[in-house]
Amino acid sequence: MSLPTRILKILEAYLRDYREYLGEHLGKNSPRDRADFDSNTTTGKKSNAYNDYFSKNNPPNTEATIPTPIVEALAVFDLTYPTTLAEVTKKRNALLKTYHPDRFEHDTRKKDTANDMIQLINEAYEKARAYLNAKP
DSSP: HHHHHHHHHHHHHHHHHHHHHHHHSTTTTSOGGGGEEETTTOOOOOEHHHHHHHHHSOOGGGGGGHHHHHHHHHHTTTSSOOOHHHHHHHHHHHHHTTTGGGGGTOHHHHHHHHHHHHHHHHHHHHHHHHHHHOOO
């Protein structure tokens, strides 16, 4: 999976959290009820485009029950929860081979980018490893 796709997964996790936040803070008695976010101009009926979009494009999953930093860490490896530490390690090793800075000795800009990617991969691995080792 490409880096932009991984970033998109991270953003989707943030949007899921924001949607839950909106659901908690915008109740039915609120003047800015979620149904007021969008008005369907063709039928004159109020629609909840926000919830319609997310109900169609984000089926229920178990990612909502785990912390966002763990979802982000697993997205770096193109994995979702539930997963095993062995799968995370396998993906990590493959990414380390792909982005190893020694492969880009000839281009300093690519080497700097590879160093950043290695740092991102290692940080994500540590977060995922700590979470998966703590889970029974």
